[in-house]
Amino acid sequence: GKYKYSAQKKAAEARKKQKVVEIKEIKLRPMIDDHDYDVKMRAMLRFFEEGDKVKITLRYRGREMAHQEIGTKLLDKVKAAVAEVAKVEQDARFEGRQVVMVLAPR
Numbered sequence: 001g002k003y004k005y006s007a008q009k010k011a012a013e014a015r016k017k018q019k020v021v022e023i024k025e026i027k028l029r030p031m032i033d034d035h036d037y038d039v040k041m042r043a044m045l046r047f048f049e050e051g052d053k054v055k056i057t058l059r060y061r062g063r064e065m066a067h068q069e070i071g072t073k074l075l076d077k078v079k080a081a082v083a084e085v086a087k088v089e090q091d092a093r094f095e096g097r098q099v100v101m102v103l104a105p106r
Helices: 002-017 034-049 062-081
Strands: 023-028 053-059 086-095 098-105
Touching: 023 034, 034 053, 034 062, 034 098, 053 062, 053 086, 062 086, 062 098
Parallel strands: 023 053
Antiparallel strands: 053 098, 086 098
């Protein structure tokens, strides 16, 4: 009984200390304005500080599909901006009308 009790207490203590890594999502558009971009980047950096992964979804609408290089440039800019605090876990890949990229804290 005593052994069972101590094992139970140890397991509860381990559960208390563990951190569940969540995946937070940031949605972007190719023609995002500078201030909107800055707000999204601040949120992203806060997520990394909390130890969460960030999934960046870049959605194209209508004629934006014809200019995918704008979105690619934007994702490269994001990658460069968070290079020192995060690493690319899953590189940008197309899923229909959107591009998905997953970043994880270093």
